[in-house]
Amino acid sequence: MNIELINVTRSFGRNRAVDGVSLEAGPGVLGLLGPNGAGKTSLLRMIGTVLPPSSGQIRLLDRDPRSAGPRREIRRRLGYLPQNLGYYPAFTVVEFVEYFALLKDMPPARVPRAVATAVERVDLGTRARARLRTLSGGMLRRVGIAQAIVNDPDLLLLDEPTAGLDPEQRVGFRALLRDLGRSATVVVSTHLVEDVGAACSEVALMDAGRVIFRGTPAELVARGEGHAVGDAPMERGYSAVLQAARRGGVAA
Amino acid sequence: MTEPEPSAHEHGELDLGGIDLGRVWTGVAAEVWRRHPGPAERMATRLLRSPGLARALLTTPSLMLPWLISTAVVFAVGGLITFTGGQSLVWLLGPGIAAVGISYAYGPGADPAWELSCSMPVSERMVLLVRAVSVFAVNAFLGLVVSGITYAGTSPGARAGAATVAITVAWLLPMTAVCALTLAVAVAVRSAAAGASAGVLAWMAMVFTSSSASGHLTAAVTDSSTYLAYLAVAACATAAVGYATRAQRGTYEY
Numbered sequence: 001m002n003i004e005l006i007n008v009t010r011s012f013g014r015n016r017a018v019d020g021v022s023l024e025a026g027p028g029v030l031g032l033l034g035p036n037g038a039g040k041t042s043l044l045r046m047i048g049t050v051l052p053p054s055s056g057q058i059r060l061l062d063r064d065p066r067s068a069g070p071r072r073e074i075r076r077r078l079g080y081l082p083q084n085l086g087y088y089p090a091f092t093v094v095e096f097v098e099y100f101a102l103l104k105d106m107p108p109a110r111v112p113r114a115v116a117t118a119v120e121r122v123d124l125g126t127r128a129r130a131r132l133r134t135l136s137g138g139m140l141r142r143v144g145i146a147q148a149i150v151n152d153p154d155l156l157l158l159d160e161p162t163a164g165l166d167p168e169q170r171v172g173f174r175a176l177l178r179d180l181g182r183s184a185t186v187v188v189s190t191h192l193v194e195d196v197g198a199a200c201s202e203v204a205l206m207d208a209g210r211v212i213f214r215g216t217p218a219e220l221v222a223r224g225e226g227h228a229v230g231d232a233p234m235e236r237g238y239s240a241v242l243q244a245a246r247r248g249g250v251a252a
Numbered sequence: 253m254t255e256p257e258p259s260a261h262e263h264g265e266l267d268l269g270g271i272d273l274g275r276v277w278t279g280v281a282a283e284v285w286r287r288h289p290g291p292a293e294r295m296a297t298r299l300l301r302s303p304g305l306a307r308a309l310l311t312t313p314s315l316m317l318p319w320l321i322s323t324a325v326v327f328a329v330g331g332l333i334t335f336t337g338g339q340s341l342v343w344l345l346g347p348g349i350a351a352v353g354i355s356y357a358y359g360p361g362a363d364p365a366w367e368l369s370c371s372m373p374v375s376e377r378m379v380l381l382v383r384a385v386s387v388f389a390v391n392a393f394l395g396l397v398v399s400g401i402t403y404a405g406t407s408p409g410a411r412a413g414a415a416t417v418a419i420t421v422a423w424l425l426p427m428t429a430v431c432a433l434t435l436a437v438a439v440a441v442r443s444a445a446a447g448a449s450a451g452v453l454a455w456m457a458m459v460f461t462s463s464s465a466s467g468h469l470t471a472a473v474t475d476s477s478t479y480l481a482y483l484a485v486a487a488c489a490t491a492a493v494g495y496a497t498r499a500q501r502g503t504y505e506y
Contacts, residue, residue, distance in 0.1 A: 075373040086364015116282035
């Protein structure tokens, strides 16, 4: 398993953002769904080794991130796209991706081809030498995705990756996700259920810091049968599970 | 005339006669887009044993907002130190305030990609150390240039030149040396904390040696008129530390 979480919690003052989450994930694409404030971003930041848990155990890529050496090794094989990724406006697309490739300890000889591959995969080849300040929001998001995949990570964490992408780009991105998920563990936090339905092999639904559903997209759809709220089958499943959890009903 | 930008759009998925054109095109793009590090970056890579740290060192001045904030803080502290007449406690507090300012500017305060940097194998604290070296070294160089220009000028210019010389020689150059020592130790023992300890010790030794020789050390403690200033500076530094490190609380320790 590339991700093993055992009873992980994270508190900020009195607010418990993540509350006793246990989760395992191997290769494939795991969609992390949930309403605003459900704890998705905090969970992703803990898996991304940006934030340590308040309690519980985390093992990533068979290593314990509490020790500096293993944490460094995890980070070499990690790709992370934060929810609010800032950019250096004076950098070009290639310079930005290259900068983070170097910070990821990639061997310098491998960097130019890896950067070119990542930039082409997010379809930014024609803007490779454009300054970031000249790009649109959707393009900047794709630059963020390029830096996340530049090291061909075994563990890829994407927080709201499709924010700002147009429908055509989102379709292309879903195909990229499915491709990446063949060999790596990809965790995608999103509130767009259609992204999950199209790209993810598994879904975890969070609410109030807890995972209240874990299964395949088809299983989530099945939960919504006969449920009135929601326009699409998966939205009905999402809504039904949330409602049941909030009433104290059955979780996954 | 601009260089043609390569694009794999029309070629990416083609495979003609066993030749993967997408792969070939990526190879071409890699060569076209390849950035060739200059001599300074190559030397920094060798010294720092890390291409990532070398790149961070060289790109520090190009991050405009953090650079401006850091430079303003560094010169403000330099001015404070120079114009308080060499009080030892001010001397001792100065590097701390400058470090807070640089950490804020290139840390969670003004670095837009700080959260991403925290997920990198190259320690964010080592990156902050190279940022500090770059800030002091470039400003020391600029200080020397400005000193040279203004010192040779008219009378008001000469006065300004004298002040710049004082800040450059008494603050920027020694701090560049201390930061370089800090970074060297940190790289040698692979620990930013060990490097910082070495830097603090070096600075304290420098200040106490010069203060003892000039008699300032005693005056700094016995002169009651300076207490309020010390308290104000300490309060500001405490507040700044609290603010600059607020997002770092709970991060993994190195």
